[in-house]
Amino acid sequence: MGITIEARNLVRRFGVFTAVDGVSFAVQEGEIFGFLGPNGAGKSTTIKMLCGILAPTSGELWVGGVDVRTYPEEAKHRIGYMSQKFSLYEDLTVWENIEFYAGIYRLPKESKGGWMEKMLALSGLEEEKHRLAGDLPGGYKQRLALGCALLHDPPIIFLDEPTAGVDPISRRNFWELIAQMAGKGKTIFVTTHYMDEAEHCDRLALINNGKIVAAGTPTQLKERQTGVLLEVATLQPIRAFALVRRELPETNPALFGSLLHVSLSDRAAMEERLLELFKNENITVDSMSAISFSLEDVFCQVMGPGGTVGV
Amino acid sequence: MRRQRILALVKKEFITVRRDFSFALNIFILPLIMLVIYGYGIRFDIQYLPTVVWDLSQTPQSRDLVEKFFASGYFRAAGMVDGYGQIEERFDKGKAKLALVFPTEFGSRLARGEKTAVQILVDGSDNNTATLAVGYASGIVRGYQADLVVGKLVQKGIRLPFETPVLTEESRMWYNPELKSVNFIVPGIIVVIMSMMGTVMTAMAIVGEKERGTFEQVAASPLSGMEFLVGKIAPYILLALVDMILIVAAGYLLFQVPIKGSFALLFLFALLFVSVTTGLGLWVSSVSDSLQGAMTLAFLVTLLPSILLSGFIFPIENFPAALKALTYLNPGRYFIEALRGIYLKGVGISVLWPQAAFLSLLGASLLGLTLLRFKKRLA
Numbered sequence: 046m047g048i049t050i051e052a053r054n055l056v057r058r059f060g061v062f063t064a065v066d067g068v069s070f071a072v073q074e075g076e077i078f079g080f081l082g083p084n085g086a087g088k089s090t091t092i093k094m095l096c097g098i099l100a101p102t103s104g105e106l107w108v109g110g111v112d113v114r115t116y117p118e119e120a121k122h123r124i125g126y127m128s129q130k131f132s133l134y135e136d137l138t139v140w141e142n143i144e145f146y147a148g149i150y151r152l153p154k155e156s157k158g159g160w161m162e163k164m165l166a167l168s169g170l171e172e173e174k175h176r177l178a179g180d181l182p183g184g185y186k187q188r189l190a191l192g193c194a195l196l197h198d199p200p201i202i203f204l205d206e207p208t209a210g211v212d213p214i215s216r217r218n219f220w221e222l223i224a225q226m227a228g229k230g231k232t233i234f235v236t237t238h239y240m241d242e243a244e245h246c247d248r249l250a251l252i253n254n255g256k257i258v259a260a261g262t263p264t265q266l267k268e269r270q271t272g273v274l275l276e277v278a279t280l281q282p283i284r285a286f287a288l289v290r291r292e293l294p295e296t297n298p299a300l301f302g303s304l305l306h307v308s309l310s311d312r313a314a315m316e317e318r319l320l321e322l323f324k325n326e327n328i329t330v331d332s333m334s335a336i337s338f339s340l341e342d343v344f345c346q347v348m349g350p351g352g353t354v355g356v
Numbered sequence: 357m358r359r360q361r362i363l364a365l366v367k368k369e370f371i372t373v374r375r376d377f378s379f380a381l382n383i384f385i386l387p388l389i390m391l392v393i394y395g396y397g398i399r400f401d402i403q404y405l406p407t408v409v410w411d412l413s414q415t416p417q418s419r420d421l422v423e424k425f426f427a428s429g430y431f432r433a434a435g436m437v438d439g440y441g442q443i444e445e446r447f448d449k450g451k452a453k454l455a456l457v458f459p460t461e462f463g464s465r466l467a468r469g470e471k472t473a474v475q476i477l478v479d480g481s482d483n484n485t486a487t488l489a490v491g492y493a494s495g496i497v498r499g500y501q502a503d504l505v506v507g508k509l510v511q512k513g514i515r516l517p518f519e520t521p522v523l524t525e526e527s528r529m530w531y532n533p534e535l536k537s538v539n540f541i542v543p544g545i546i547v548v549i550m551s552m553m554g555t556v557m558t559a560m561a562i563v564g565e566k567e568r569g570t571f572e573q574v575a576a577s578p579l580s581g582m583e584f585l586v587g588k589i590a591p592y593i594l595l596a597l598v599d600m601i602l603i604v605a606a607g608y609l610l611f612q613v614p615i616k617g618s619f620a621l622l623f624l625f626a627l628l629f630v631s632v633t634t635g636l637g638l639w640v641s642s643v644s645d646s647l648q649g650a651m652t653l654a655f656l657v658t659l660l661p662s663i664l665l666s667g668f669i670f671p672i673e674n675f676p677a678a679l680k681a682l683t684y685l686n687p688g689r690y691f692i693e694a695l696r697g698i699y700l701k702g703v704g705i706s707v708l709w710p711q712a713a714f715l716s717l718l719g720a721s722l723l724g725l726t727l728l729r730f731k732k733r734l735a
Binding site: 093096097098118121122126128130131132133134135136137141144145146147148149150152193203323 | 357358360361364365367371372375376564568569570571572573574575576577578579580
């Protein structure tokens with residue numbers, strides 16, 4: 046197992062705006078590598094540079110052992126790409142889309158038909174073969190896009206928010222497919238902002254404002270958090286959240302349903318302060334207990350106003 | 357450049373064209389509609405122009421002249437009127453374009469051999485028709501005058517020293533003997549349709565992929581920029597040529613417009629021209645990011661010059677110098693000259709080589725410039 050995707054000091058500017066600001070990482074062969082970050086953090090820009098769609102302003106990148114900038118065609122043979130927005134032809138049928146990409150990837154005549162049928166089956170779209178792609182529901186579209194991206198059997202797959210706008214059941218099925226691919230030794234680079242999806246990844250990189258702010262396995266990321274996470278149950282969660290954010294921003298308050306999470310570096314000193322705040326503002330606290338960090342907490346920690354680089 | 361990839365693109369493009377009704381409309385129906393509208397609608401010549409008469413003299417002389425007008429075929433009777441008010445009303449309603457006014461004394465003065473005049477009023481709002489009408493009308497009046505003079509001499513017993521008329525004219529319209537406007541129009545329509553096909557369709561097909569995001573997926577594949585462009589352009593070049601043949605055939609079947617010269621040469625010029633217009637389409641697609649913008653720009657750079665600055669309707673010879681200079685940059689100008697030469701005069705490449713040379717030059721520089729632009733963008 047070696048490194049199959051590598052970025053060194055990747056930078057992309059759009060005018061005065063720096064979308065990706067000196068990003069470096071390496072992905073092992075056969076890994077599911079998750080790129081986690083809020084909207085506009087630079088996830089899509091990074092993935093587009095890796096796929097050779099967008100030229101980096103500076104920096105180096107290799108995909109499948111090939112320098113993407115010098116040998117784009119070779120690199121592109123080794124990758125399958127699924128963009129965030131459905132980007133197959135809506136006025137073509139399912140089968141015509143598959144046929145089109147079979148031609149673009151120059152699948153050999155003998156095996157072409159077989160592969161096309163296989164991808165149709167993998168997408169579970171046999172019944173929809175002659176339907177226009179534009180008429181398919183969201184989940185089907187995603188599967189067709191994945192099928193077309195895998196048509197040439199690439200060892201590396203890039204998925205840019207593959208399950209955005211897809212219903213929960215389709216999402217689960219989709220991740221089962223991804224797990225299958227990984228089981229076959231394919232390397233998967235996926236961007237997402239769903240925490241449950243991030244848990245499926247072998248390794249994660251958290252990106253914010255174009256910079257990687259944390260990286261590691263999900264467990265490492267959770268364990269690396271210092272201090273104590275308190276879960277506060279209150280009848281006025283929204284007011285409580287606003288209050289803490291105003292008065293104690295360094296605790297990175299976050300709302301999880303009706304529960305408020307705050308992280309305290311020094312529990313003894315901070316808990317007093319917190320309770321006093323609530324009391325002064327007439328916020329009733331039902332319970333307050335220490336819990337272990339979830340990935341979502343890590344995310345809020347790192348991305349929050351008091352977020353520190355936790356690498 | 358891989359054949360398999362280009363073929364996949366071409367096939368996909370044809371499926372899209374087949375499914376999109378507006379494409380089909382643009383490709384097959386539009387040329388025919390234009391041909392029929394221009395073919396039947398545009399007349400550079402006048403025929404049976406509705407004419408009213410206000411005859412205050414009511415004499416054989418005035419009736420004679422009126423008869424000569426209607427016998428000419430250029431004018432037809434649209435009724436008698438009584439006063440300028442009525443003439444104006446007929447003009448306003450479009451019921452008459454010309455009016456003849458005979459003064460009370462017209463007949464008697466002519467009989468006495470005194471000077472008189474017939475007033476000819478023309479609706480000048482359509483200046484082309486008006487100019488022609490006045491020309492024909494004064495011709496008829498002059499002819500009538502000559503008849504009067506000869507009649508008077510004969511009446512007085514003077515034998516003319518020569519046969520009358522001694523001088524006649526024998527005019528022939530070369531290349532278009534019946535002066536059929538449609539003969540003139542068909543080449544023009546070929547130019548308009550082919551520039552639309554080449555430029556508007558190509559630009560829209562490429563910008564459409566950018567706007568819908570489908571280009572992104574293709575860009576992540578090993579398809580090269582060159583392959584993409586060739587695969588996208590080829591279908592429209594083909595369709596533009598099909599359109600050209602369609603117009604030639606329809607012109608022949610509907611309006612009996614024959615080709616005097618070689619069809620092969622016509623095809624060759626069409627090929628040259630379409631390479632220029634698709635080059636223009638590529639350029640448009642390289643500078644615009646939305647379909648809206650691309651369409652506006654494409655129409656601006658093709659439709660306007662190909663109709664207004666090509667000599668299709670307005671003769672370039674009459675343009676002011678600055679505008680005339682501009683037409684040298686308009687590929688439609690050369691193509692229309694070549695088409696008219698081949699269509700009407702039946703001339704060959706020995707005459708039309710300058711047009712071929714200019715078209716090639718324009719095409720090569722445009723394609724070269726645009727490919728350079730694309731290379732920079734895709735890199």
